[in-house]
Amino acid sequence: MSTLDTPDRNRIKIKPQLLCPHCWHEFAADQVLFISESPELLGDSKLGDTASLRFLPFRFDVSGAAIDSHKYPCHKIACPNCHLQIPRSLLHLSNSFISIVGAPASGKSYFLASMIWQLRKTMARGFCMSFADAEPEMNRRIRSDVSKQFDNDDPDKLVYIDKTQVEGDIYNVTNIGGQVISLAQPFIYTMSPMPGHPLQNKPERISRSVCLYDNAGESFLPGADKVTQPVTRHLATSDAILFLFDPTQNLRFKRACKQSVNDPQMNPELGVDVRKSDVPQEIILTEMITRVRDHLRLSPNEKHKSPLIIVLTKFDAWQQLTNFSHYHNPWEPVQNMAISAYSVKRVEEYSQILRKLLLDLIPDLVSTAETFSENVTYIAVSATGRPPEFGPPDNEGKRQLMFRSGEINPVWTEVPFFHAHAQARKYCIPVLLSKSKK
Numbered sequence: 001m002s003t004l005d006t007p008d009r010n011r012i013k014i015k016p017q018l019l020c021p022h023c024w025h026e027f028a029a030d031q032v033l034f035i036s037e038s039p040e041l042l043g044d045s046k047l048g049d050t051a052s053l054r055f056l057p058f059r060f061d062v063s064g065a066a067i068d069s070h071k072y073p074c075h076k077i078a079c080p081n082c083h084l085q086i087p088r089s090l091l092h093l094s095n096s097f098i099s100i101v102g103a104p105a106s107g108k109s110y111f112l113a114s115m116i117w118q119l120r121k122t123m124a125r126g127f128c129m130s131f132a133d134a135e136p137e138m139n140r141r142i143r144s145d146v147s148k149q150f151d152n153d154d155p156d157k158l159v160y161i162d163k164t165q166v167e168g169d170i171y172n173v174t175n176i177g178g179q180v181i182s183l184a185q186p187f188i189y190t191m192s193p194m195p196g197h198p199l200q201n202k203p204e205r206i207s208r209s210v211c212l213y214d215n216a217g218e219s220f221l222p223g224a225d226k227v228t229q230p231v232t233r234h235l236a237t238s239d240a241i242l243f244l245f246d247p248t249q250n251l252r253f254k255r256a257c258k259q260s261v262n263d264p265q266m267n268p269e270l271g272v273d274v275r276k277s278d279v280p281q282e283i284i285l286t287e288m289i290t291r292v293r294d295h296l297r298l299s300p301n302e303k304h305k306s307p308l309i310i311v312l313t314k315f316d317a318w319q320q321l322t323n324f325s326h327y328h329n330p331w332e333p334v335q336n337m338a339i340s341a342y343s344v345k346r347v348e349e350y351s352q353i354l355r356k357l358l359l360d361l362i363p364d365l366v367s368t369a370e371t372f373s374e375n376v377t378y379i380a381v382s383a384t385g386r387p388p389e390f391g392p393p394d395n396e397g398k399r400q401l402m403f404r405s406g407e408i409n410p411v412w413t414e415v416p417f418f419h420a421h422a423q424a425r426k427y428c429i430p431v432l433l434s435k436s437k438k
């Protein structure tokens with residue numbers, strides 16, 4: 001293992017081999033490129049004329065920063081294959097990958113923002129772990145979605161998260177092997193022990209980073225994954241897939257809800273303006289499975305080893321179909337310790353109830369999921385804890401679904417993340433395993 005001097009002179013171990021979270025190229029740590037911080041050194045062979053120069057350094061200052069040809073100390077690093085920026089934490093932390101997939105308007109963007117917000121709170125309060133941006137600039141889009149919903153000074157302000165663009169803020173365009181391709185933007189976070197954690201003095205034993213991938217639902221429509229847009233290739237290599245299924249877009253779910261709900265997504269007469277997927281969600285799951293099977297060359301009877309979590313979104317709108325209107329948090333304090341442990345068993349109990357409901361209403365979803373992965377869990381979440389309302393008409397007379405920021409109250413949005421890590425055996429928090437999994 002090589003070492004790197006850090007400003008506080010601690011020597012940090014660097015992993016000999018790294019995996020790029022953009023293009024999945026594996027490379028030796030000494031091939032890492034640095035990104036020039038001199039405003040005049042612009043132009044990159046893969047990213048175009050306006051990108052900062054990437055270079056292989058041969059001079060460093062005492063703090064470990066690379067020196068560019070204009071003598072600027074440079075801290076940011078990039079992959080030697082796609083030239084896209086990667087956080088420095090990837091040099092020394094072990095990593096997990098989680099892909100988030102779902103039909104257009106299934107609630108991915110709201111879920112992701114609520115999940116990040118809840119993880120920050122729950123990780124710190126319950127598990128003495130910090131959950132922070134590995135590189136704030138790379139997580140810009142989610143940071144802005146989180147602050148729209150949760151950092152608003154005016155609790156009465158109506159807010160909404162824009163529709164995710166297919167190209168643009170969550171995909172990066174680069175050039176590999178002479179071909180222009182777009183790659184999914186990883187949102188990368190680091191988790192490390194805080195004061196009170198039993199391993200606070202041995203952070204290297206427990207700290208890790210996690211890469212999350214959000215996708216515009218359109219990328220999962222049949223035929224959308226072309227060679228030049230391998231935007232969903234991360235799926236096959238992920239430690240877990242969270243497939244978001246939106247019951248408010250399913251006719252049988254809607255019909256089963258006998259009590260009326262004040263949510264335009266559940267009411268055909270109010271919901272004329274509501275954005276929804278043109279393709280049934282089961283088709284999107286099937287398409288995703290086909291892609292993973294192709295990438296991994298799985299034989300027809302072979303099951304995928306990584307966990308698949310079916311996240312049933314917008315629970316606030318259909319919770320009348322379950323007997324658990326109020327969830328208990330699936331973690332409990334550990335005796336004589338300041339931190340809690342996550343209960344896989346409790347989540348599996350809820351999962352069984354949801355599985356039965358799905359078998360009644362959408363049996364195809366259960367059979368498709370369970371013939372694909374040997375480890376499927378069903379978790380219901382609500383990113384907002386309440387229904388949206390129509391905001392004022394815009395210039396074209398169209399009204400957006402919006403939420404009052406002070407009323408947003410997420411339900412269980414951090415649980416799929418904890419469960420994915422527990423099932424993938426990549427522990428970031430203490431876990432109480434169920435008997436069958438010990």
Ligand SMILES: Nc1nc2c(ncn2[C@@H]2O[C@H](COP(=O)(O)OP(=O)(O)O)[C@@H](O)[C@H]2O)c(=O)[nH]1
Pocket residue numbers: 102103104105106107108109110111161162163164217263313314315316317381382383384385386387388401402
């Ligand atoms: N009732 C309810 N509606 C939600 C919730 N989360 C999102 N929505 C609505 O679902 C719509 C689509 O959500 P979005 O996150 O943009 O979907 P995406 O296209 O999958 O990213 C938005 O207009 C929201 O109003 C939720 O937890 N409960």
Ligand SMILES: [Mg+2]
Pocket residue numbers: 108109110162163164215216
């Ligand atoms: Mg979105």
Ligand SMILES: [Zn+2]
Pocket residue numbers: 020021022023024025079080081082083084
């Ligand atoms: Zn790369």
